Amino acid sequence: MPVRTSQSSQGSRGKGMGLGLALASALAFGGSGVAAKPLIEAGLDPLHVVWLRVAGAALVMLPLAVRHRALLRRRPALLAGFGLLGVAGVQAFYFASISRIPVGVALLVEYLAPALVLGWVRFVQRRPVTRAAALGVVLAVGGLACVVEVWAGLGFDALGLLLALGAACCQVGYFVLSDQGSDAADEAPDPLGVIAYGLLVGAAVLTVVARPWSMDWAVLADSADMNGTPVAAALLLSWIVLIATVVAYVTGVVSVRRLSPQVAGVVACLEAVIATVLAWILLGEHLSAPQIIGGAVVLLGAFIAQSSAPSKGSPEPVASGGAERELSAPDHAR
Structure with missing residues (x-):
């Protein structure tokens, strides 16, 4: 007689696999800056590294773009927004920032995005937010003050911090854009198709901006x-394209289908921890005790801001943007 597996045990295995995939995604994304910084220090312009990353990943994901070509007609604005903001904008600002400040600091600044989304919702859209979400914003901003050591007159390059903040703002723009049409239910676009076309759009935009024909290819x-x-x-570039982009995005999407977007988003917060630890070990970028504590507070604030959102359709005040609802994926953009 065949042994029947209960639905609860199947669900547990599915969630366990989802958590494993989410951790793998966080590890892959967290390693992008560590692999990119040596290439930038070797002589490549940050924009050229971004172009190589996006163009390479776009080629790998091209079959998915062909499969989901109907998205070009159904959701052109979403594809353009994802490509311009979630791919080209976030990565260009992030890679430019890590050329001037430590990888961990740049990523922690970028984690202000959930707090900035709440600011957009509260003051631009004039919609109420939960008290828990407001607490998350306060914690994130206070933690960031410790990370950048404001008491020392900003211990890091001011332009580098502004560039990292630009990456956070691009994420906000993407979140706000993605919220348009998030009630589509079964008509929601396939996230893998959106990622594939976002990479293609990002590669096209970055080709004009980065002008790769002027790159020092000998590096x-x-x-x-x-x-x-x-x-x-070449090994570092292969990691950036295949692992830190293609594998990272795909595992992130698959994981959130086995978990809830909120749980996957919380696991995604480990990306900043992983990036900081990898930068510490591989690049020798050490952070002080106050900065480590501040980073933990930033992540706690991001966690509260992301996890305090009411369920879809709830009349309660909102607590975050709609990128997770629209794409069913964690808020990765690195």
Whole structure:
């Protein structure tokens, strides 16, 4: 007689696999800055590294774009917004920022995005937000003050911090855009198709902005220095394209289908921790005790801001933007 597996045990295994995939996604995304910074220090312009990343990933995801070509007619605004903001904008600002400030600091500044989304909802759309969400904003801003050491007159490059803030603002723009039409239910676009077309749009935009024909291609044939250890530039680029972009996005999307968007978003907060630890080990970028504590507070604030959103259709005050509802994916954009 065949043994029947209960629905509860199947659900537990599904959630366990979802958590594993979410952790894998956070690890993959967290490693993008650590792999990109040596290439930038070896002589590549940050925009050129972003172009290589996006264009390479777009080629890998091209079959998915062909499969979901109907999205071009159904959701052109969403695809353009994802490509311009969620791909080109966020990554260009982020990579430019890590050329001037530590990877962990840049990513923690970017985690102000959930707090900025709440500011947009409250003061631009004039919709109420929950008290828990407001507390998350206060914690995130206070933690960031510790990360950048405001008492020391900003311990980091001011332009680098502004560039990281620009990455956070691009995420806000993407969240707000994605909220349009989030009530589509079964008509919601397939997230893998949106990612594929977002990469294609981002690659096209970055080709005009970055002008890759002026890139020093010889850097890719050489090695880059990773805290005193030479690493093949081609290997670092392969990690950025295949692991930190393609695998990271796909595992993130699959994980959220096995978990709730809120749970997947909370696990995604580990990306900042992973990036900081990797930068500490591989790049020698050490953070002080107040900065580590401030980073933990930033993540706590982001966690509260993301997880305090009421269920869809609830009359309660909103607490976050709609990117998770629209794409059914965590708020990754690195």
